[in-house]
Amino acid sequence: MKAQTIAVLGGGSWGTTIASVITRNADVVLWARNPETVREINNQHSNQRYLPGTQLPARLRATSDITAAVEAADVVVMAIPSQHFRHVLREFKQHVRPGTPVISLTKGLELSTHMRMTEIIAEELPGHPRGVLTGPNLAREIMEGKAAASVIAIEDEAIGRQLQDVFKSGLFRVYTNTDVTGCELGGVLKNIIAIAVGMGDGQGAGDNTRAALITRGLAEITRLGVAMGGKPETFAGLAGMGDLIATCTSAQSRNRHVGIELARGRDMHEIVSDMTMVAEGAKSAPAVMALADRYGVAMPIASDVARVLAGDATASRAFRGLLRVEAGAESEPG
Known part of the structure; x- marks a missing residue:
């Protein structure tokens, strides 16, 4: 899997930050539900609500069309709050290509089921490799170019190494781990x-x-x-x-x-x-x-x-x- 296009779903501070980081390695489409946010990212290259005073990469593209965001994606990255996570998966599950890895950035549990986000991915999108990007990552510091380290946790080591190349950038170091359960629970x-x-x-x-x-x-x-x-x-x-x-x-x-x-x-x-x-x-x-x-x-x-x-x-x-x-x-x- 050589990732060419990455879909990042969620236009909050962390989703926007990770989308910005990935633009150095691949084409990125950032999905946000709010059309105003989409227009601001595309036209002003900023997201003042979540990252005030921060300039976003000019090559970062945003859309409010979730189908358009995921249908050509080689990887789908989920930056969606835990209580809306399953709903968003259901919105696009019919449009994502089979076998596309789905990576969670969310550090929460679903209240009604007590499930982790990767467990929800497995339930809603069986057959898709699933993992989590987690660690001591404060969005604003990463956008300011300060050194930080993260972990990409996924069971398939080969996919983990490929995703490591997608996410790592400059002073943002990314390590691999196969312990998805432990990494995800640490963040929660x-x-x-x-x-x-x-x-x-x-x-x-x-x-x-x-x-x-x-x-x-x-x-x-x-x-x-x-x-x-x-x-x-x-x-x-x-x-x-x-x-x-x-x-x-x-x-x-x-x-x-x-x-x-x-x-x-x-x-x-x-x-x-x-x-x-x-x-x-x-x-x-x-x-x-x-x-x-x-x-x-x-x-x-x-x-x-x-x-x-x-x-x-x-x-x-x-x-x-x-x-x-x-x-x-x-x-x-x-």
């Missing part, structure tokens, strides 16, 4: 921990507290990820620890922002109404807890965050429970 689960860290930061917790939350949060992520079939070493890499650090410490992190605002006493409806982009951790928390129950994995930090998001506890009360008074062996939950 770290969002919950980032909300916890934001709750702490919003209440003035110190660097020691943040480090403890990140470290103990990684232990929770790894326990559930391994129980679900991921490899332990994946969670020590870019898709696990790397993504967790970036999301828990960056001022650009949407999930950390949610935690900070919760700590300030705002409710979720208020917070979400002020946000342009989706905070996947807030959306996926109930599904994460359902999976923890199903696999019998203790996730005390994630559980506290889920209770706050559900309105069953306040951020100030929950944060006091994030670091347990009773501490046993470091290998134990809690």
Whole structure:
């Protein structure tokens, strides 16, 4: 498979960023539902709603016709929020060529089924290779040309190496991995921990507290990820620890922002109404807890965050429970 044309579906910050990166290696068509966004990308080479002040490559083309975007594509890249992911797959599934790889950029779970995005791809588009691009990737920094690393996870190693050449560009390094489950779960689960860290930061917790939350949060992520079939070493890499650090410490992190605002006493409806982009951790928390129950994995930090998001506890009360008074062996939950 030598990719000539790539369809990127989703005109938000990350979809637009990845589409821009890929233009250095292949022809790219970016699908966005909003015709205004499409016109702006094609005519002004910008996307001010999601990437204000950023110049996009002149060769990046956009369309609001999803059929036109996918029918000639050698690879389809999905930058669609988790709760709309299946619907968009169904919109184009009759028009994509057989065997075309479908790659997810989405770090969330489907609430109604608790499924990962690659599982949804397998269900809706059987026979298509499926994978995930994930890691500590903040869109604005990549658009500014700052160094970053990511992981393309797909079971077929040969396709993985070919996709590596599609996505890598300049200071944006891309590594391969065959552990799709672990890489995908790392991206999903770290969002919950980032909300916890934001709750702490919003209440003035110190660097020691943040480090403890990140470290103990990684232990929770790894326990559930391994129980679900991921490899332990994946969670020590870019898709696990790397993504967790970036999301828990960056001022650009949407999930950390949610935690900070919760700590300030705002409710979720208020917070979400002020946000342009989706905070996947807030959306996926109930599904994460359902999976923890199903696999019998203790996730005390994630559980506290889920209770706050559900309105069953306040951020100030929950944060006091994030670091347990009773501490046993470091290998134990809690």
